[in-house]
Amino acid sequence: MLKSVLRTNNNLIKLFPKHNSNMAVGKSLTSILYELEKFAPTSLAEDWDNVGLLIEPYNKTCIKNILLTNDLTESVMEEAVSKNTDLIISYHPPVFASLKRITQSNWKERIVARCLKESIAVYSPHTSWDSxxxxxxxxxxxxxxxxxxxxxxxxxxxxxxxxxxxxxxxxxxxxxxxxxxxxxxxxxxxxxxxxxxxxxxxxxxxxxxxxxxxxxxxxxxxxxxxxxxxxxxxxxxxxxxxxxxxCNHSNSERGFLQVFKEQFNKILNNECEIFVSQKDKDPLITVK
Missing domain, CATH: 3.40.1390.30 (NIF3 (NGG1p interacting factor 3)-like)
Incomplete structure:
Protein backbone atom coordinates (compact mmCIF):
# COMPACT_ATOMS: atom_id res chain seq x y z
CA MET A 1 0.00 0.00 0.00
CA LEU A 2 2.86 2.44 0.95
CA LYS A 3 4.67 1.74 -2.34
CA SER A 4 1.45 2.39 -4.20
CA VAL A 5 0.96 5.74 -2.43
CA LEU A 6 4.56 6.77 -3.09
CA ARG A 7 4.28 5.79 -6.75
CA THR A 8 1.05 7.79 -7.03
CA ASN A 9 2.64 10.82 -5.36
CA ASN A 10 5.67 10.64 -7.65
CA ASN A 11 3.39 10.57 -10.67
CA LEU A 12 1.54 13.61 -9.34
CA ILE A 13 4.85 15.43 -8.87
CA LYS A 14 5.72 14.74 -12.49
CA LEU A 15 2.33 16.00 -13.64
CA PHE A 16 2.32 19.01 -11.32
CA PRO A 17 5.94 20.07 -10.63
CA LYS A 18 6.77 22.17 -7.61
CA HIS A 19 5.99 25.84 -8.20
CA ASN A 20 9.05 27.97 -8.81
CA SER A 21 8.67 31.14 -6.71
CA ASN A 22 10.95 33.01 -9.15
CA MET A 23 8.76 32.21 -12.14
CA ALA A 24 6.82 35.18 -13.45
CA VAL A 25 3.08 34.88 -12.91
CA GLY A 26 2.27 37.52 -15.49
CA LYS A 27 -0.34 40.25 -15.78
CA SER A 28 -2.77 41.30 -18.46
CA LEU A 29 -1.63 43.88 -20.98
CA THR A 30 -4.57 46.06 -19.91
CA SER A 31 -3.45 46.11 -16.27
CA ILE A 32 0.15 46.94 -17.22
CA LEU A 33 -1.00 49.78 -19.47
CA TYR A 34 -3.07 51.08 -16.56
CA GLU A 35 0.02 51.16 -14.32
CA LEU A 36 2.15 52.81 -17.02
CA GLU A 37 -0.49 55.49 -17.48
CA LYS A 38 -0.67 55.99 -13.72
CA PHE A 39 3.11 56.44 -13.52
CA ALA A 40 3.27 58.93 -16.39
CA PRO A 41 0.01 59.90 -18.10
CA THR A 42 0.41 60.08 -21.87
CA SER A 43 -1.39 63.43 -21.68
CA LEU A 44 1.92 64.84 -20.37
CA ALA A 45 3.64 64.14 -23.70
CA GLU A 46 4.39 66.90 -26.18
CA ASP A 47 1.77 67.43 -28.91
CA TRP A 48 4.20 66.35 -31.64
CA ASP A 49 5.09 63.07 -29.93
CA ASN A 50 3.76 59.56 -30.57
CA VAL A 51 3.32 57.82 -27.22
CA GLY A 52 1.33 54.98 -25.67
CA LEU A 53 0.58 51.52 -27.02
CA LEU A 54 2.00 51.46 -30.55
CA ILE A 55 1.71 47.75 -31.38
CA GLU A 56 -0.98 45.49 -29.94
CA PRO A 57 -0.80 41.78 -30.85
CA TYR A 58 -4.02 40.08 -31.88
CA ASN A 59 -3.80 37.22 -29.40
CA LYS A 60 -1.69 38.39 -26.46
CA THR A 61 -3.50 37.59 -23.20
CA CYS A 62 -0.76 37.54 -20.55
CA ILE A 63 2.46 39.56 -20.18
CA LYS A 64 5.20 37.70 -18.33
CA ASN A 65 8.43 39.15 -19.75
CA ILE A 66 9.03 42.87 -20.31
CA LEU A 67 12.07 44.34 -22.06
CA LEU A 68 13.09 47.96 -21.47
CA THR A 69 15.09 49.76 -24.14
CA ASN A 70 15.92 53.30 -25.16
CA ASP A 71 15.68 52.47 -28.87
CA LEU A 72 14.05 49.49 -30.54
CA THR A 73 16.63 48.48 -33.13
CA GLU A 74 16.83 45.17 -34.97
CA SER A 75 19.52 43.89 -32.60
CA VAL A 76 17.27 44.74 -29.63
CA MET A 77 14.42 43.01 -31.45
CA GLU A 78 16.48 39.80 -31.70
CA GLU A 79 17.27 40.08 -28.00
CA ALA A 80 13.56 40.50 -27.22
CA VAL A 81 12.69 37.34 -29.14
CA SER A 82 15.48 35.37 -27.44
CA LYS A 83 14.11 36.40 -24.02
CA ASN A 84 10.54 35.38 -24.91
CA THR A 85 9.47 38.99 -24.46
CA ASP A 86 5.76 39.76 -24.38
CA LEU A 87 6.04 43.56 -24.08
CA ILE A 88 8.75 45.96 -25.18
CA ILE A 89 8.78 49.37 -23.51
CA SER A 90 10.81 51.51 -25.89
CA TYR A 91 11.49 55.00 -24.58
CA HIS A 92 11.81 56.40 -28.11
CA PRO A 93 8.79 55.51 -30.27
CA PRO A 94 9.87 53.03 -32.97
CA VAL A 95 6.83 54.13 -34.98
CA PHE A 96 6.85 57.90 -35.35
CA ALA A 97 6.28 58.95 -38.94
CA SER A 98 3.27 57.33 -40.60
CA LEU A 99 3.87 53.93 -42.19
CA LYS A 100 2.13 53.40 -45.51
CA ARG A 101 3.12 49.75 -45.77
CA ILE A 102 4.71 46.96 -43.72
CA THR A 103 7.41 45.30 -45.86
CA GLN A 104 10.88 43.85 -45.41
CA SER A 105 12.61 46.73 -47.24
CA ASN A 106 12.93 49.06 -44.23
CA TRP A 107 14.29 48.24 -40.77
CA LYS A 108 11.42 49.94 -38.91
CA GLU A 109 8.85 48.07 -41.00
CA ARG A 110 10.69 44.80 -40.36
CA ILE A 111 10.53 45.44 -36.61
CA VAL A 112 6.77 46.04 -36.76
CA ALA A 113 6.30 42.86 -38.81
CA ARG A 114 8.44 40.86 -36.37
CA CYS A 115 6.52 42.15 -33.35
CA LEU A 116 3.23 41.11 -34.95
CA LYS A 117 4.64 37.69 -35.91
CA GLU A 118 6.01 37.06 -32.40
CA SER A 119 2.95 38.56 -30.64
CA ILE A 120 5.04 41.21 -28.88
CA ALA A 121 3.34 44.42 -27.74
CA VAL A 122 5.22 47.73 -27.94
CA TYR A 123 4.68 50.76 -25.71
CA SER A 124 6.51 54.09 -25.90
CA PRO A 125 6.41 56.76 -23.15
CA HIS A 126 9.00 59.23 -24.52
CA THR A 127 8.19 62.83 -23.49
CA SER A 128 5.62 61.75 -20.89
CA TRP A 129 8.57 60.20 -18.98
CA ASP A 130 10.54 63.41 -19.54
CA SER A 131 7.78 65.50 -18.02
CA CYS A 247 26.42 63.38 -23.33
CA ASN A 248 25.21 62.15 -26.77
CA HIS A 249 21.47 61.91 -27.22
CA SER A 250 20.51 58.54 -25.78
CA ASN A 251 23.27 58.50 -23.15
CA SER A 252 21.42 61.35 -21.43
CA GLU A 253 18.34 59.10 -21.14
CA ARG A 254 19.34 55.43 -21.00
CA GLY A 255 20.38 55.31 -17.34
CA PHE A 256 16.80 55.94 -16.25
CA LEU A 257 15.78 52.49 -17.52
CA GLN A 258 17.45 50.74 -14.58
CA VAL A 259 15.75 53.14 -12.15
CA PHE A 260 12.38 52.50 -13.80
CA LYS A 261 12.94 48.73 -13.74
CA GLU A 262 13.24 48.79 -9.95
CA GLN A 263 10.21 51.06 -9.56
CA PHE A 264 8.04 49.06 -11.95
CA ASN A 265 8.96 45.74 -10.34
CA LYS A 266 7.46 47.06 -7.10
CA ILE A 267 4.40 48.44 -8.88
CA LEU A 268 3.77 45.06 -10.54
CA ASN A 269 4.54 43.13 -7.32
CA ASN A 270 7.30 41.25 -9.17
CA GLU A 271 4.65 39.38 -11.16
CA CYS A 272 6.54 40.02 -14.41
CA GLU A 273 10.20 39.52 -15.34
CA ILE A 274 11.63 42.90 -16.36
CA PHE A 275 14.89 43.13 -18.31
CA VAL A 276 16.94 46.14 -19.40
CA SER A 277 18.26 45.57 -22.90
CA GLN A 278 21.92 44.63 -23.22
CA LYS A 279 21.93 45.37 -26.97
CA ASP A 280 20.63 48.93 -26.74
CA LYS A 281 23.42 51.50 -27.14
CA ASP A 282 24.11 54.98 -28.42
CA PRO A 283 24.85 54.83 -32.16
CA LEU A 284 27.82 57.20 -31.74
CA ILE A 285 31.24 56.10 -30.47
CA THR A 286 34.34 58.21 -29.94
CA VAL A 287 37.56 57.21 -31.68
CA LYS A 288 40.60 58.35 -29.73
Whole structure:
Protein backbone atom coordinates (compact mmCIF):
# COMPACT_ATOMS: atom_id res chain seq x y z
CA MET A 1 0.00 0.00 0.00
CA LEU A 2 2.86 2.44 0.95
CA LYS A 3 4.67 1.74 -2.34
CA SER A 4 1.45 2.39 -4.20
CA VAL A 5 0.96 5.74 -2.43
CA LEU A 6 4.56 6.77 -3.09
CA ARG A 7 4.28 5.79 -6.75
CA THR A 8 1.05 7.79 -7.03
CA ASN A 9 2.64 10.82 -5.36
CA ASN A 10 5.67 10.64 -7.65
CA ASN A 11 3.39 10.57 -10.67
CA LEU A 12 1.54 13.61 -9.34
CA ILE A 13 4.85 15.43 -8.87
CA LYS A 14 5.72 14.74 -12.49
CA LEU A 15 2.33 16.00 -13.64
CA PHE A 16 2.32 19.01 -11.32
CA PRO A 17 5.94 20.07 -10.63
CA LYS A 18 6.77 22.17 -7.61
CA HIS A 19 5.99 25.84 -8.20
CA ASN A 20 9.05 27.97 -8.81
CA SER A 21 8.67 31.14 -6.71
CA ASN A 22 10.95 33.01 -9.15
CA MET A 23 8.76 32.21 -12.14
CA ALA A 24 6.82 35.18 -13.45
CA VAL A 25 3.08 34.88 -12.91
CA GLY A 26 2.27 37.52 -15.49
CA LYS A 27 -0.34 40.25 -15.78
CA SER A 28 -2.77 41.30 -18.46
CA LEU A 29 -1.63 43.88 -20.98
CA THR A 30 -4.57 46.06 -19.91
CA SER A 31 -3.45 46.11 -16.27
CA ILE A 32 0.15 46.94 -17.22
CA LEU A 33 -1.00 49.78 -19.47
CA TYR A 34 -3.07 51.08 -16.56
CA GLU A 35 0.02 51.16 -14.32
CA LEU A 36 2.15 52.81 -17.02
CA GLU A 37 -0.49 55.49 -17.48
CA LYS A 38 -0.67 55.99 -13.72
CA PHE A 39 3.11 56.44 -13.52
CA ALA A 40 3.27 58.93 -16.39
CA PRO A 41 0.01 59.90 -18.10
CA THR A 42 0.41 60.08 -21.87
CA SER A 43 -1.39 63.43 -21.68
CA LEU A 44 1.92 64.84 -20.37
CA ALA A 45 3.64 64.14 -23.70
CA GLU A 46 4.39 66.90 -26.18
CA ASP A 47 1.77 67.43 -28.91
CA TRP A 48 4.20 66.35 -31.64
CA ASP A 49 5.09 63.07 -29.93
CA ASN A 50 3.76 59.56 -30.57
CA VAL A 51 3.32 57.82 -27.22
CA GLY A 52 1.33 54.98 -25.67
CA LEU A 53 0.58 51.52 -27.02
CA LEU A 54 2.00 51.46 -30.55
CA ILE A 55 1.71 47.75 -31.38
CA GLU A 56 -0.98 45.49 -29.94
CA PRO A 57 -0.80 41.78 -30.85
CA TYR A 58 -4.02 40.08 -31.88
CA ASN A 59 -3.80 37.22 -29.40
CA LYS A 60 -1.69 38.39 -26.46
CA THR A 61 -3.50 37.59 -23.20
CA CYS A 62 -0.76 37.54 -20.55
CA ILE A 63 2.46 39.56 -20.18
CA LYS A 64 5.20 37.70 -18.33
CA ASN A 65 8.43 39.15 -19.75
CA ILE A 66 9.03 42.87 -20.31
CA LEU A 67 12.07 44.34 -22.06
CA LEU A 68 13.09 47.96 -21.47
CA THR A 69 15.09 49.76 -24.14
CA ASN A 70 15.92 53.30 -25.16
CA ASP A 71 15.68 52.47 -28.87
CA LEU A 72 14.05 49.49 -30.54
CA THR A 73 16.63 48.48 -33.13
CA GLU A 74 16.83 45.17 -34.97
CA SER A 75 19.52 43.89 -32.60
CA VAL A 76 17.27 44.74 -29.63
CA MET A 77 14.42 43.01 -31.45
CA GLU A 78 16.48 39.80 -31.70
CA GLU A 79 17.27 40.08 -28.00
CA ALA A 80 13.56 40.50 -27.22
CA VAL A 81 12.69 37.34 -29.14
CA SER A 82 15.48 35.37 -27.44
CA LYS A 83 14.11 36.40 -24.02
CA ASN A 84 10.54 35.38 -24.91
CA THR A 85 9.47 38.99 -24.46
CA ASP A 86 5.76 39.76 -24.38
CA LEU A 87 6.04 43.56 -24.08
CA ILE A 88 8.75 45.96 -25.18
CA ILE A 89 8.78 49.37 -23.51
CA SER A 90 10.81 51.51 -25.89
CA TYR A 91 11.49 55.00 -24.58
CA HIS A 92 11.81 56.40 -28.11
CA PRO A 93 8.79 55.51 -30.27
CA PRO A 94 9.87 53.03 -32.97
CA VAL A 95 6.83 54.13 -34.98
CA PHE A 96 6.85 57.90 -35.35
CA ALA A 97 6.28 58.95 -38.94
CA SER A 98 3.27 57.33 -40.60
CA LEU A 99 3.87 53.93 -42.19
CA LYS A 100 2.13 53.40 -45.51
CA ARG A 101 3.12 49.75 -45.77
CA ILE A 102 4.71 46.96 -43.72
CA THR A 103 7.41 45.30 -45.86
CA GLN A 104 10.88 43.85 -45.41
CA SER A 105 12.61 46.73 -47.24
CA ASN A 106 12.93 49.06 -44.23
CA TRP A 107 14.29 48.24 -40.77
CA LYS A 108 11.42 49.94 -38.91
CA GLU A 109 8.85 48.07 -41.00
CA ARG A 110 10.69 44.80 -40.36
CA ILE A 111 10.53 45.44 -36.61
CA VAL A 112 6.77 46.04 -36.76
CA ALA A 113 6.30 42.86 -38.81
CA ARG A 114 8.44 40.86 -36.37
CA CYS A 115 6.52 42.15 -33.35
CA LEU A 116 3.23 41.11 -34.95
CA LYS A 117 4.64 37.69 -35.91
CA GLU A 118 6.01 37.06 -32.40
CA SER A 119 2.95 38.56 -30.64
CA ILE A 120 5.04 41.21 -28.88
CA ALA A 121 3.34 44.42 -27.74
CA VAL A 122 5.22 47.73 -27.94
CA TYR A 123 4.68 50.76 -25.71
CA SER A 124 6.51 54.09 -25.90
CA PRO A 125 6.41 56.76 -23.15
CA HIS A 126 9.00 59.23 -24.52
CA THR A 127 8.19 62.83 -23.49
CA SER A 128 5.62 61.75 -20.89
CA TRP A 129 8.57 60.20 -18.98
CA ASP A 130 10.54 63.41 -19.54
CA SER A 131 7.78 65.50 -18.02
CA UNK A 132 6.70 63.46 -15.00
CA UNK A 133 8.18 64.04 -11.57
CA UNK A 134 10.74 61.31 -10.90
CA UNK A 135 11.18 60.71 -14.61
CA UNK A 136 14.03 61.03 -17.10
CA UNK A 137 14.83 64.71 -16.58
CA UNK A 138 14.81 64.36 -12.81
CA UNK A 139 17.17 61.39 -13.19
CA UNK A 140 19.53 63.50 -15.33
CA UNK A 141 19.31 66.44 -12.93
CA UNK A 142 20.19 64.17 -10.01
CA UNK A 143 23.71 63.92 -11.43
CA UNK A 144 24.44 67.16 -9.59
CA UNK A 145 23.68 68.31 -6.03
CA UNK A 146 20.94 70.89 -6.18
CA UNK A 147 17.82 72.46 -4.76
CA UNK A 148 14.84 74.51 -5.91
CA UNK A 149 14.47 72.16 -8.87
CA UNK A 150 11.61 72.91 -11.21
CA UNK A 151 10.61 72.35 -14.83
CA UNK A 152 11.94 74.80 -17.42
CA UNK A 153 8.58 74.64 -19.19
CA UNK A 154 5.92 73.65 -16.61
CA UNK A 155 2.88 71.65 -17.62
CA UNK A 156 -0.16 74.01 -17.60
CA UNK A 157 -2.27 71.56 -15.59
CA UNK A 158 0.44 70.16 -13.31
CA UNK A 159 3.17 72.76 -12.64
CA UNK A 160 5.46 70.23 -10.90
CA UNK A 161 5.68 68.36 -14.22
CA UNK A 162 7.03 69.65 -17.49
CA UNK A 163 9.94 69.81 -19.93
CA UNK A 164 13.53 70.06 -18.72
CA UNK A 165 14.73 71.00 -15.24
CA UNK A 166 16.46 74.06 -13.81
CA UNK A 167 17.93 74.26 -10.32
CA UNK A 168 20.47 75.87 -8.01
CA UNK A 169 23.77 74.23 -7.18
CA UNK A 170 27.16 75.14 -5.74
CA UNK A 171 29.95 73.16 -7.41
CA UNK A 172 32.94 74.02 -9.56
CA UNK A 173 32.68 73.36 -13.27
CA UNK A 174 35.29 70.62 -12.88
CA UNK A 175 33.19 68.95 -10.17
CA UNK A 176 30.08 69.26 -12.34
CA UNK A 177 31.81 67.50 -15.24
CA UNK A 178 32.97 64.71 -12.91
CA UNK A 179 29.48 64.32 -11.40
CA UNK A 180 27.81 64.05 -14.80
CA UNK A 181 30.42 61.60 -16.05
CA UNK A 182 29.99 59.32 -13.02
CA UNK A 183 26.19 59.52 -13.29
CA UNK A 184 25.98 58.77 -17.01
CA UNK A 185 28.75 56.16 -16.94
CA UNK A 186 32.51 56.48 -16.82
CA UNK A 187 32.78 54.68 -20.17
CA UNK A 188 30.61 57.32 -21.87
CA UNK A 189 32.24 60.15 -23.80
CA UNK A 190 31.30 63.72 -22.87
CA UNK A 191 31.72 66.72 -25.16
CA UNK A 192 32.38 70.04 -23.47
CA UNK A 193 31.67 73.56 -24.64
CA UNK A 194 33.33 75.56 -21.89
CA UNK A 195 32.82 79.25 -21.34
CA UNK A 196 34.24 79.13 -17.80
CA UNK A 197 37.47 78.13 -16.15
CA UNK A 198 37.08 74.68 -14.59
CA UNK A 199 37.55 76.24 -11.15
CA UNK A 200 34.57 78.55 -11.69
CA UNK A 201 31.66 77.99 -9.29
CA UNK A 202 28.45 76.91 -11.03
CA UNK A 203 25.34 78.32 -9.37
CA UNK A 204 22.54 77.59 -11.84
CA UNK A 205 22.10 74.50 -14.02
CA UNK A 206 19.53 73.73 -16.74
CA UNK A 207 19.17 70.17 -18.02
CA UNK A 208 17.20 68.53 -20.80
CA UNK A 209 17.52 64.88 -21.74
CA UNK A 210 17.95 64.11 -25.44
CA UNK A 211 18.09 67.01 -27.86
CA UNK A 212 17.64 70.00 -25.58
CA UNK A 213 18.74 73.01 -27.61
CA UNK A 214 15.29 74.35 -28.49
CA UNK A 215 14.12 74.15 -24.87
CA UNK A 216 17.35 75.52 -23.37
CA UNK A 217 17.65 78.42 -25.80
CA UNK A 218 17.47 81.67 -23.85
CA UNK A 219 17.41 79.98 -20.43
CA UNK A 220 19.72 81.83 -18.05
CA UNK A 221 22.10 79.35 -16.41
CA UNK A 222 25.82 78.88 -15.85
CA UNK A 223 25.67 75.35 -17.25
CA UNK A 224 23.53 73.35 -19.68
CA UNK A 225 23.51 69.55 -19.54
CA UNK A 226 21.86 67.80 -22.47
CA UNK A 227 22.36 65.05 -25.03
CA UNK A 228 23.10 67.00 -28.18
CA UNK A 229 23.29 70.47 -29.72
CA UNK A 230 24.25 71.72 -33.15
CA UNK A 231 27.41 73.71 -33.75
CA UNK A 232 25.59 77.05 -33.94
CA UNK A 233 23.42 76.30 -30.89
CA UNK A 234 26.58 75.59 -28.91
CA UNK A 235 28.19 78.85 -30.06
CA UNK A 236 25.05 80.72 -29.06
CA UNK A 237 25.13 79.25 -25.54
CA UNK A 238 28.80 80.08 -25.10
CA UNK A 239 28.26 83.66 -26.26
CA UNK A 240 25.70 83.98 -23.47
CA UNK A 241 28.35 82.85 -20.96
CA UNK A 242 26.86 79.38 -20.52
CA UNK A 243 29.06 76.28 -20.50
CA UNK A 244 27.65 73.08 -22.00
CA UNK A 245 28.06 69.37 -21.27
CA UNK A 246 26.88 67.09 -24.10
CA CYS A 247 26.42 63.38 -23.33
CA ASN A 248 25.21 62.15 -26.77
CA HIS A 249 21.47 61.91 -27.22
CA SER A 250 20.51 58.54 -25.78
CA ASN A 251 23.27 58.50 -23.15
CA SER A 252 21.42 61.35 -21.43
CA GLU A 253 18.34 59.10 -21.14
CA ARG A 254 19.34 55.43 -21.00
CA GLY A 255 20.38 55.31 -17.34
CA PHE A 256 16.80 55.94 -16.25
CA LEU A 257 15.78 52.49 -17.52
CA GLN A 258 17.45 50.74 -14.58
CA VAL A 259 15.75 53.14 -12.15
CA PHE A 260 12.38 52.50 -13.80
CA LYS A 261 12.94 48.73 -13.74
CA GLU A 262 13.24 48.79 -9.95
CA GLN A 263 10.21 51.06 -9.56
CA PHE A 264 8.04 49.06 -11.95
CA ASN A 265 8.96 45.74 -10.34
CA LYS A 266 7.46 47.06 -7.10
CA ILE A 267 4.40 48.44 -8.88
CA LEU A 268 3.77 45.06 -10.54
CA ASN A 269 4.54 43.13 -7.32
CA ASN A 270 7.30 41.25 -9.17
CA GLU A 271 4.65 39.38 -11.16
CA CYS A 272 6.54 40.02 -14.41
CA GLU A 273 10.20 39.52 -15.34
CA ILE A 274 11.63 42.90 -16.36
CA PHE A 275 14.89 43.13 -18.31
CA VAL A 276 16.94 46.14 -19.40
CA SER A 277 18.26 45.57 -22.90
CA GLN A 278 21.92 44.63 -23.22
CA LYS A 279 21.93 45.37 -26.97
CA ASP A 280 20.63 48.93 -26.74
CA LYS A 281 23.42 51.50 -27.14
CA ASP A 282 24.11 54.98 -28.42
CA PRO A 283 24.85 54.83 -32.16
CA LEU A 284 27.82 57.20 -31.74
CA ILE A 285 31.24 56.10 -30.47
CA THR A 286 34.34 58.21 -29.94
CA VAL A 287 37.56 57.21 -31.68
CA LYS A 288 40.60 58.35 -29.73
Missing amino acids: VSGGVNDWLASALPGNNIKPIKPNPCQPDYGAGRIFDTNVTLEQAISCVRNHIGTDVHLSLGLEHNKATTIKKVAVCAGSGASLLKGVEADLYVTGEMSHHELLDANHKKTSVIL
